[in-house]
Amino acid sequence: MGSRRRDLRALAAAVAALLLSCSFRGASASSFGDNFEITGAEDHVKTSADGQTWYLYLDNKTGVGFQTKERYLFGWFSMKLKLVGNDSAGVVTAYYMCSDVDAAPQRDELDFEFLGNRTGQPYIIQTNVYHNGVGGREMRHSLWFDPTADFHTYAILWNAKHIV
Template sequence: MGSRRRPWVSALLALAAIELCCVHGASAAASFGDNFEITGAEDHVKTSADGQTWYLYLDQKTGVGFQTKQRYLFGWFSMKLKLVGNDSAGIVTAYYMCSDTDAAPQRDELDFEFLGNRTGQPYIIQTNVYHSGVGGREMRHSLWFDPTADFHTYSILWNAKHIVFFVDKVPIRVYPNDAGKPSNSFFPIAKPMYVFSSIWNADDWATRGGLEKTDWNKGPFVSSYRDFAADSCAWPTDSGAPPACAAATGDSWWDQPPAWALDEGQREDSAWVGRNLVIYDYCGDRERFPAPPEECALRTTAS
């Protein structure tokens, strides 16, 4: 798998075009201000001259983040990131979807979290799912490349059948819903979400369980972003009726049969990831979950 980057097949080959053109209110060619608003200290965000690359800065004073102006329910969401280089112990770069702020008690959330490390040691990528304010569905993976050397693409496919976390089109995690009956009651399906990113200090837990602390002498720490794309069901910004696409009727490519399951090549890649890159899987943690959560059983029949 390491040298193979299988693209989507059939209808999903359109992804390459999606990430280069305007799609449902988000464009890979749009500036930061077109799609996002800053959350936090504005002087800790910088952009390239053409507005296409965005930089978030963390120092001992504060971190910063941004969020989309638009909410979405189901679709394909993609961003290219280059992570903090060199000594990044204690630093977390988060790229995620959330139905409200992180503090909202009943929020739904889909997370990519990149856990920094000491110089020369690999990043760990953590994914998580929240439903109605409850999380605890963490998986951790190592990566097959240096995420600080160049930009790589991190994407989420979200439909009523499953949630898939991708790295450079490789599915590293599938979170199933109705792989059979009964369906997964711990599945975000009703609340539209914003797309967020942030950089922050988490040295109380992020690196070796909090043993490695942030070295502020190495700051400021910078994460870089470009080419955001969302082909999705855009939710009205006012309080009007839900859009027709919220009914998940199958009119969009991301809610048609090719997107309801991994294709053969993706299954091979996913299996390779499972054999070689998984560091932690909550489904196997009997200390936390003596009885595995219900969705863990769905994996046996999911794509």
């Protein structure tokens, strides 16, 4: 984003049932709590026995999310997600990068938003890029695979010259 330096934090907001699996390079003994903090209802997060899969869900009162404890200038950020199946119309599951929240409304942000759907309809990912608080770069992508059938990796490469 030009010559400005931005500290970024990886965030995932789960407002739908969502399964995710992460691994930490060089930190095999790391736990979820070592690397992330829960935002929202802490009782809406369950962890697998091996600590590598986290189950996030919502009910009719609340959802849940989490964010990294560390901040990053640039990097390769990826997450393995398996979305909930069946009718999820009206629900959005998001995975995004955002500059310091205190910088709002002048924040920079990169979004992956998994839009809910009716059973049998294709799943859509909506992406967006914000610079200095201005978005307007929304794009919708119809998925050619079923994101509820298995884990799939979604990644962002962000460096001083490119966002991929």
